[in-house]
Amino acid sequence: METKKTSEFKYERAKKSDRYPREIIMEAVRLAESGVMLKDVASLYGMSGITLNKWMTRYSSPDYHPITNRSYKPSVKRSVLRAIESGMSINEAATSFGITSGVVIRGWIKKASEENADLSAIIPMKKPPKENLNPTDTKALEHQLAEAQLKIRALETMIDIAEEQLKIDIRKKSGAKQSPK
Template sequence: METRRVKFKSKRAEKNVPFDKRKIKEIVEQIESGIPRREILSEYGMHESTLTNWMTRYGSKDYYAERSRRYSPSEKRSVLRAVESGMSVREACVAFGIKSRTVVDRWVKQQKAENAELSRQIPPVKSKKKQQKEVSAGETKSLKEQLAEAQLKIRALETMIDIAEEQLKIDIRKKSGAKQSPK
């Protein structure tokens, strides 16, 4: 079943006359109180970018702190596992309290790119020496499988380190340029 968007006529007579600052702040407060943007846009007959600019300029810090939430690596992995196990992106957003589908879509796309990179075929290295033995196709396949397994193992260990650092609040990885303690 198709749904069509209905365009409303705005109540605003003069579209070339700028809004009063008090009216702008009133509109921003309405958005922050939870009134959908579409209703505001249709009621006041303004462009979406105008409203976005007003929210950036006049919106409260609490409103933006809520909107621009950062997700930990473990939260991302949990959402991605749920999506891989058959949950839809929309269901995952509801279940994990994520407001935007595009965030989860971006994570899925990044994960697919990482997996493709890990499983990519590595071309054989050409040797300058003519006397070097040719590696058989079976050995090449075996070496590629071992390399892919090692890369997956490294990724798993890095994930474990991320989780341990997050849960224990301890820096585990060595920082570059860090001075060693005297023995």
């Protein structure tokens, strides 16, 4: 097996089927752990990103965790979506909630909008005629609406906490069959 090392640390194999020596594997893992971008390390050693990801999974230290499929609790998802609704950007929300990518949050937004579209299709909202409302009534209704929304958020949070602590599903699953009477 003939291998050679060229300038700028570029490593080349004689044949693609040749295996990388253990020293090269560990050197690539150390480089990636030190903060060098994975794509740069992969191109430096002439390998695919998939190969490097496998090495990182096998040989990296316990402190290093490559990007993996992470799952987030429903309460975290709702908190992120509420923060975005209140004016926070997707990147700011990702940073403040410790989410790896804005793509994840965009998926949550899409899913939530699809679910809300289903609800709005079921219950069409009609605007009341403007002539019957005076400004004081409007202010009172807006205040009641804000209180109702706050109460709903508090109840959802309480359900999330109860689900996590009791480890049971409290919310009814959509499409679930009713039990026979």
